């Protein structure tokens with residue numbers, strides 16, 4: 490069972506369920522967390538609560554592909570884990586050393602360390618949903634999408650659902666100096682999530698999601714990569730435990746779990762590209778790539 494939000498003909502954002510029969514059913518709640526709270530009040534798992542709500546109800550006329558989707562949750566915060574797959578460690582080492590690696594780096598160390606890399610990625614205002622443009626930074630010449638599985642969390646750190654995420658990254662800025670990480674990772678529209686939230690109760694094994702990333706330029710596929718969450722070095726509960734440690738989590742926080750798909754080193758995103766991030770049982774997060782309207786402000 491997947492939960493989504495879409496804009497209806499009256500331009501109202503509606504919460505809905507995408508059932509296993511691929512039909513869409515409107516739900517009488519304003520957002521994902523309201524749905525979770527309502528299921529808790531009824532003492533039912535969210536999946537059962539939704540099944541009961543839609544039983545005997547007519548699906549909407551439109552098919553899922555015809556809907557104008559909105560971000561599935563206005564996540565108050567998005568956090569991200571880094572270097573959780575070997576592929577990411579190798580890519581980070583490449584950008585930090587221009588391929589001339591001769592000693593253990595902090596990326597090698599964090600890959601092996603007990604404490605994972607976890608960083609602040611985005612706020613609701615910076616995070617976009619399906620179909621909306623991710624923006625390019627104007628001061629970077631080496632930008633890539635990072636396709637990642639996202640955990641949708643409650644304030645107690647419970648995994649409520651799974652979504653697909655794009656942790657847009659500037660390899661040149663991070664490679665120049667790791668202290669620039671916030672600038673390499675956080676800017677307007679640098680994070681996308683969606684297209685739906687797959688309810689956690691519908692997932693038997695979260696270490697078996699297939700991920701794929703495809704990038705199109707003038708309708709030609711210029712990058713394609715695949716991975717599986719079984720390649721993760723870490724466990725999800727370990728990442729959540731470190732995120733929550735001495736921290737305050739908010740209901741609906743999203744934790745991205747790291748990338749295992751890295752475009753070829755010579756690749757950088759350009760305006761007009763289109764990114765598809767697909768995760769099995771979740772679907773395809775589709776975003777065009779645009780330059781930001783606002784450029785570097787003039788210094789006074």
Ligand code: DO4
Nearest residue numbers: 570571572573577747748
């Ligand atoms: O070390 C920087 C971030 C790495 C990252 O975002 C990832 O591995 O997904």
Ligand code: MG
Nearest residue numbers: 635656747748
């Ligand atoms: Mg990442």
